Amino acid sequence: MALNRNLQQLFNIAQKDNRVGVGLMSGTSLDGLDIALCRFTGHSMQTQFELLNFVTIPYNDKFKSEIRQVFAKRQADLELLTLLNARIGRYHAELILQAFDEWKINPAEVDYIASHGQTIYHAPARQHNRTGYPDATLQIGDGDHIAVKTGIITISDFRQKHIAGGGEGAPLALYGDVLLGSKAGEGRLLLNIGGIANATWLPASQNLSEVFSTDIGPGNTLIDAACKKHFDQPYDKDGAIALSGIVDETLLNALLQHAFFEQGLPKTTGPEVFNLAFVEQVISTLKAHEIKPADLIATLTAYTAESIAQFVSKYVSTYVNIYVSGGGASNPAVINYLKKRLPESKISNTNVLGINPDAKEAILFALLGNEALGGEPIAIGNNPAVLMGKFSFPY
Missing domain, CATH: 3.30.420.40 (ATPase, nucleotide binding domain)
Structure with a gap:
């Protein structure tokens, strides 16, 4: 037939x-x-x-x-x-x-x-x-x-x-990362900072049983939402607003207490969890706590970068080659923070692998x-x- x-x-x-x-x-x-x-x-x-x-x-x-x-x-x-x-x-x-x-x-x-x-x-x-x-x-x-x-x-x-x-x-991203990004003899962390940050660990052995991929936490979603609300901008171009502000360490530490970060791997999340309502709720628990809009953007940017740095330190190694893609790869405030927190790691974007990060x-x-x-x-x-x-x- x-x-x-x-x-x-x-x-x-x-x-x-x-x-x-x-x-x-x-x-x-x-x-x-x-x-x-x-x-x-x-x-x-x-x-x-x-x-x-x-x-x-x-x-x-x-x-x-x-x-x-x-x-x-x-x-x-x-x-x-x-x-x-x-x-x-x-x-x-x-x-x-x-x-x-x-x-x-x-x-x-x-x-x-x-x-x-x-x-x-x-x-x-x-x-x-x-x-x-x-x-x-x-x-x-x-x-x-x-x-x-x-x-x-x-x-x-x-x-x-x-x-x-x-x-x-x-x-x-796991499947594409493994098929296009693996290299024998080099352990690689392929980090994508989109709305949510996620990463795939590719071991030097290329043993597929050792590969893991997971969401890490917020990527650009909180930064973008705060930029839209306070600056009527869709995102923080070149990290300019974050770089003009001061990180509020008290708020940053409170945000990092979110239960998601203690859950086992692999795990996924989204804006259903990490949104401005969550941030405002955390701020409300810090009695009479006020924060300027630029400082809020700086703090949310640090939140994205710090959650990534803590993930790398806990689950991978502070000595690792990290290849970044997504909108966050073009945000100097995020990338500079990561380089300071992970000085032993080599951080570059996926262009060096022949993959356009955007x-x-x-x-x-x-x-x-x-x-x-x-x-x-x-x-x-x-x-x-x-x-x-x-x-x-x-x-």
């Missing part, structure tokens, strides 16, 4: 020695859509990749406002949430086609799109504490809308399989799409050995 058109197309792509794929990432900062056009040869530990093009297309204020109405909220407008599932998928498809037009790329040249979607709520069991309910996470921006509008097979909703396989749905997460999802098409499940540490992603066809 002949395969139908969709399955035949999928079969043909899966049989290719190399594939061109698009990875999409829209993070908790809501700054825009990261679009990475990549070429992959091979799969699993033999994967080789080339970043062909990359762009971040900023979201307009109206779009960001709509997402914020449902993002990381225990109670939200169900109708708006439903509408956004389709709207985000269509909008992302429009941005992809816009990027293709600028790059002079014919969509027919692209084998697949791998979309992270937009995280709306992340709820690992350690966080929701509802008896009988498992770990859960929700990313919206339906893949069918992307596939139909672009005419390209789309793979999406990657985190659900990770949870179904026994994980917490994050951090998925594009790293979008590359990751393009890689996960490549694995879904032609890879095999890999056992890494105590993480689920699964292939992730759901397929949406254009016809």
Whole structure:
């Protein structure tokens, strides 16, 4: 019996020695859509990749406002949430086609799109504490809308399989870090400072049973939220506000008492936990404690960096090569703090590994799409050995 058109197309792509794929990432900062056009040869530990093009297309204020109405909220407008599932998928498809037009790329040249979607709520069991309910996470921006509008097979909703396989749905950076970032003879910590900070430890032995990946704590999420509230800025460009302020050590020490930091590894978190309401609650416990806006930004920046430094000291080593990606890699206030706290470590960004630090997460999802098409499940540490992603066809 002949395969139908969709399955035949999928079969043909899966049989290719190399594939061109698009990875999409829209993070908790809501700054825009990261679009990475990549070429992959091979799969699993033999994967080789080339970043062909990359762009971040900023979201307009109206779009960001709509997402914020449902993002990381225990109670939200169900109708708006439903509408956004389709709207985000269509909008992302429009941005992809816009990027293709600028790059002079014919969509027919692209084998697949791998979309992270937009995280709306992340709820690992350690966080929701509802008896009988498992770990859960929700990313919206339906893949069918992307596939139909672009005419390209789309793979999406990657985190659900990770949870179904026994994980917490994050951090998925683990798989890309292992396949693209390992090097025999060099122990490496790949640190991503996005909305949340996460890291993957890659031992010099390349023994996959020794690899671990985990969220560390807040990355940019608290800094961005405070900048928006007090300075009407989406983020602290070049760490300028933090560098103009003074760290409030009393508040910093109080923030570091959060129970999350004492939980075992691996673990995940999000803005559902680390948000301004939490910070304001901590400030309220410090009786009659006042803090200037610039000092608050300085303190939250130190909070991000100090929690990372404590993690490295406790779980890895103070003598380690650290490669940084994400928005935090471009924040001198964060990086300088880390260099002072971890003077024995060598800290650089992932450019030295041939991985654009701004594009790293979008590359990751393009890689996960490549694995879904032609890879095999890999056992890494105590993480689920699964292939992730759901397929949406254009016809």
